[in-house]
Each structure stands twice: as C-alpha cells, then as structure tokens.
Amino acid sequence: MTNLFEEVKNLIVEKLHVPPEKVTEEAHFINDLNADSLDITTLLMEVNEKYGIDIPDEDAQKLDTVGKLVSYLKEKLGKE
Amino acid sequence: MERRVVVTGLGVVSSLGLNIQDFFDNLLKGKSGVSRITRFDVSNLEVQFAAEIKNFPFTDRFDVKLAKRTDRFTQYALWASLSAVEDAQLDLNKLDKTKAGVIIGSGMGGIETWEIEHIKFLQGGPKKVSPLLVPMMIPDMASGQVSIYFGFKGPNFCVTSACASGAHAIGEAFRLIKSGDADLIITGGSEAPITGYCISSFANMGALSKRNEEPEKASRPFDRDRNGFVLGEGCGVVILEELGSALKRNAKIYCEICGYGASADAYHITAPDENGEGAYMAMANALKEAKLSPTDIDYINAHGTSTKLNDKVEVMAIKRLFGEHAYKLLVNSTKSMIGHLLGGAGAIEFVVTCLSVYYNKVHPTINLDNPDEGMDLDFVRFQMREKEIFAALNNSFGFGGHNACLAVKKFVGG
Numbered sequence: 295m296t297n298l299f300e301e302v303k304n305l306i307v308e309k310l311h312v313p314p315e316k317v318t319e320e321a322h323f324i325n326d327l328n329a330d331s332l333d334i335t336t337l338l339m340e341v342n343e344k345y346g347i348d349i350p351d352e353d354a355q356k357l358d359t360v361g362k363l364v365s366y367l368k369e370k371l372g373k374e
Numbered sequence: 375m376e377r378r379v380v381v382t383g384l385g386v387v388s389s390l391g392l393n394i395q396d397f398f399d400n401l402l403k404g405k406s407g408v409s410r411i412t413r414f415d416v417s418n419l420e421v422q423f424a425a426e427i428k429n430f431p432f433t434d435r436f437d438v439k440l441a442k443r444t445d446r447f448t449q450y451a452l453w454a455s456l457s458a459v460e461d462a463q464l465d466l467n468k469l470d471k472t473k474a475g476v477i478i479g480s481g482m483g484g485i486e487t488w489e490i491e492h493i494k495f496l497q498g499g500p501k502k503v504s505p506l507l508v509p510m511m512i513p514d515m516a517s518g519q520v521s522i523y524f525g526f527k528g529p530n531f532c533v534t535s536a537c538a539s540g541a542h543a544i545g546e547a548f549r550l551i552k553s554g555d556a557d558l559i560i561t562g563g564s565e566a567p568i569t570g571y572c573i574s575s576f577a578n579m580g581a582l583s584k585r586n587e588e589p590e591k592a593s594r595p596f597d598r599d600r601n602g603f604v605l606g607e608g609c610g611v612v613i614l615e616e617l618g619s620a621l622k623r624n625a626k627i628y629c630e631i632c633g634y635g636a637s638a639d640a641y642h643i644t645a646p647d648e649n650g651e652g653a654y655m656a657m658a659n660a661l662k663e664a665k666l667s668p669t670d671i672d673y674i675n676a677h678g679t680s681t682k683l684n685d686k687v688e689v690m691a692i693k694r695l696f697g698e699h700a701y702k703l704l705v706n707s708t709k710s711m712i713g714h715l716l717g718g719a720g721a722i723e724f725v726v727t728c729l730s731v732y733y734n735k736v737h738p739t740i741n742l743d744n745p746d747e748g749m750d751l752d753f754v755r756f757q758m759r760e761k762e763i764f765a766a767l768n769n770s771f772g773f774g775g776h777n778a779c780l781a782v783k784k785f786v787g788g
Binding site: 310311332335336339342348 | 437438439442443501502504505506509
C-alpha cells in the first residue's frame with residue numbers, strides 16, 4: 295500500500311501547496327502543513343471524490359496527521 | 375481644529391493597465407480597453423465584449439495558495455492595495471495599525487465563485503459545494519483579505535451600493551478619518567462581474583450596449599448613438615491619510631479630499647429619477663461639506679455610463695447646479711475607455727480625478743462623435759486637455775437610486 299501514501303501525498307502537495315518533502319507520515323495538517331479547517335475540509339472532499347467514499351464528520355475530526363489519514367483510508371478501502 | 379484628509383497613494387487594476395503610470399498614460403491617449411471576451415466561451419451570449427483584463431498575473435506578487443482562496447474581485451483589491459501602499463511609501467513598521475483601516479466596496483462580490491459552486495451544487499449535490507464558497511463570495515472579503523495582508527486593525531467593512539459602492543466607500547473612509555476613528559484607510563472599490571450569468575442579466579434588462587461588431591466604439595457617453603454601458607472589471611484604491619500624519623512623514627500628497635455628498639433617488643430600482651434630483655443633491659452636499667462654491671470647480675469626472683437615461687439626467691443635474699459655470703467646466707467619462715466597473719467604478723474614477731488634480735491633465739471622453747441633443751457641455755472630446763485644476767467632483771450613481779459625489783481640491787500647504 296505504499297502507493298496509497300504516494301497518492302495521498304501528491305493530493306496534499308497539490309491542494310495545500312506545500313513542498314513534497316514536508317509531507318511525511320508524522321506531518322500534522324495544521325501545525326506542520328500550515329492548513330486550516332477549510333483546507334482540511336477541501337482536501338477530504340477531494341479524497342472522497344478520488345476514492346468514491348464519504349468520510350463522516352466524526353471520523354474526519356480525528357484525522358489530524360498525514361499518517362492517520364493514510365491508515366484510515368487503508369482500512370476503509372480494504373473493507374469496502 | 376477640523377481634521378483634514380489627503381490622498382497619499384494610488385493603485386489600480388484595469389484593462390488599461392495594472393499600474394498607475396500605464397493606466398493614466400493610456401487614458402490620456404484616449405485608448406479603449408474594451409475588446410471581445412476571451413476568458414470563457416461567449417458564443418451563446420447576446421453581448422460578447424467587455425473591458426476584460428487579459429491574463430491577470432496575480433501570482434507574480436502573491437502566493438498560489440492565496441490565489442486559490444480568493445475570488446477575482448479580491449485579487450484585484452489585493453493587487454491595487456499593495457500598489458497603493460508602495461506608492462504611498464508607507465513604512466508598515468512605523469504605523470499605528472490600530473488606527474489603520476480598510477474599506478473597499480463591491481457591488482457583486484465573488485459572483486464568479488458563486489456561479490462555479492452553484493453548478494457543482496446542481497450537478498453533484500450538497501457534498502460537492504466548497505467550504506470556501508462563502509468566504510470567497512461575500513463582498514466584504516476584499517476588505518477582510520487586505521486587512522489580513524497588511525495587519526491593519528482599524529475600521530474594516532464593505533460598502534455596497536451597486537455602481538456607487540466605490541465612491542460611498544471612499545466617502546465613508548474620509549468621514550472616519552475626519553472624525554478621528556482612523557488615521558489612515560486603504561479604500562476604494564473592486565469588481566469582477568464578467569461572467570455569463572451577470573452579462574445575461576444586464577443584457578436582458580437592456581442596460582448593455584450590444585455593439586458586438588465594434589466593441590471599442592460601444593461605450594460612447596453623451597453621444598447621440600449611445601445604446602447602453604459596457605461591462606468592465608478591476609479595482610481602484612487610494613490611501614486616505616490624516617494631513618498631520620502625511621506631513622510628518624513627508625508623504626507625496628496628490629490632493630485633499632474635502633467633501634462627500636450622498637443621497638437617494640427614492641424612485642426606481644434601475645432607472646434614475648428623470649428630474650435628476652438625487653444627482654443634484656449629492657453634488658450640492660459634497661460642495662457644502664467642502665466649503666466650495668460651484669464656480670470653484672474646474673472639472674467633473676462624470677458617472678457617464680453611456681446609457682440613454684443616465685447621461686441625460688446627469689447633464690441636467692450639472693446644468694441646474696452650476697448654471698452658466700457648467701459650460702466652463704471640463705466633464706469627462708472614464709467609462710468611455712475602461713467600461714463600467716460597477717462597484718469599482720466610483721473608486722477607479724476617483725483615482726483618475728486625483729491624478730487630474732495632481733498633474734493638471736484631463737483625459738478625453740472617447741467615441742463622442744455626435745453629442746446628443748442638450749449634451750452641450752465641454753466633454754473633452756477627441757483629445758486630452760491640459761488645464762489648471764484647482765477643485766474637482768467625482769459622481770457615482772447606483773441601481774437602487776444610491777448617489778455619491780466626492781469633492782477634492784489641490785493641496786496647498788498646511
């Protein structure tokens with residue numbers, strides 16, 4: 295599933311306008327990637343679109359790092 | 375002693391230039407900024423031209439992320455504000471930012487963003503609508519983003535009064551400095567209304583010229599063959615500053631803003647009162663506050679939209695207020711070259727008025743080949759005029775019957 299990380303990373307680079315090297319597993323959207331809640335919502339809308347899913351708000355609130363988002367997607371896409 | 379307010383910086387975004395030098399040079403040359411629209415497919419529209427800004431290079435001066443989070447009208451405002459701050463040579467570190475405000479008017483706000491998101495809503499449902507729609511669309515966001523960019527914490531809001539928004543914004547800013555609520559305000563108006571939706575509404579109400587075959591000749595204020603206005607886009611911004619603060623930092627002073635008159639027609643949603651009462655009152659009120667008599671005025675930058683009714687009513691009001699002196703004034707219409715910027719119009723035309731008072735140069739009204747009946751004032755036909763301008767007025771009238779007039783005069787010592 296390393297491809298999934300790369301896919302999500304590319305999406306983050308494009309949507310949050312950050313250099314690729316800053317997008318690590320540990321990177322925190324707000325503290326490290328200079329995103330605000332509007333950026334995160336916009337990013338997750340793109341994720342939903344790309345993978346044909348619908349991340350509920352209560353899950354979305356917990357996804358504060360790149361790694362958490364990737365793990366969440368792995369599980370979600372594995373299940374579905 | 376009454377606080378005096380001066381203009382110390384100017385900035386524009388226009389189809390005739392993205393800086394003051396190019397903009398004013400092109401106006402003095404009588405160049406038209408109107409052309410066929412290229413930004414989107416216009417083949418199904420009744421009106422296929424506008425004073426469109428081609429390839430606006432926003433990201434040359436601002437970052438990509440800001441570009442994605444702002445509607446075009448806010449980008450124009452940011453660009454013009456940065457230009458004005460640079461022109462005023464403001465040292466942002468030395469400024470009391472709690473006394474520095476931003477008041478930028480807009481008639482339509484982010485209508486382009488609204489249209490894009492509305493399509494997503496209709497086609498994809500509620501989940502497809504961007505959370506950025508509202509903060510990009512609301513017309514106060516130009517003032518908001520400019521204050522964030524410069525860290526200005528003084529009075530901040532948007533004035534909206536359709537085609538008079540820019541002039542009302544500057545008038546309100548002038549009063550706030552006069553009253554002591556602020557020492558410096560970035561003020562003006564911005565608009566980006568060149569979209570299919572917007573053009574269709576204006577075209578269907580019969581407000582726009584439909585001269586598709588000769589776009590550069592479509593805006594012809596006061597001419598016998600005028601048949602509507604030409605939509606424009608862009609922004610005009612000025613730095614208004616309390617005189618003492620400007621003198622202390624040896625600022626370049628373009629002119630003194632000394633009067634603001636506002637009134638309503640209380641008549642019709644789109645048509646002007648045919649007696650010109652509202653326009654007359656706005657001008658009379660501006661003169662009163664400025665303590666100027668009609669004979670002090672050398673130049674009027676007219677609203678001059680190129681619609682049948684507006685031009686007729688405006689000329690009538692000028693004649694009534696100025697009497698014999700009306701024939702000694704220079705009267706021009708910037709809209710003959712850059713179209714009608716709606717909420718940006720009053721502001722960019724105020725910039726022009728300041729430049730004319732500063733340089734004693736008045737640009738021509740182009741396309742005025744055959745003045746209409748009763749249109750017998752000196753409209754600066756054919757070419758620019760050099761004339762000592764001591765004091766000038768700038769008129770703006772908006773749908774809803776809102777009228778605003780700003781008065782400026784040459785700055786002559788403290």
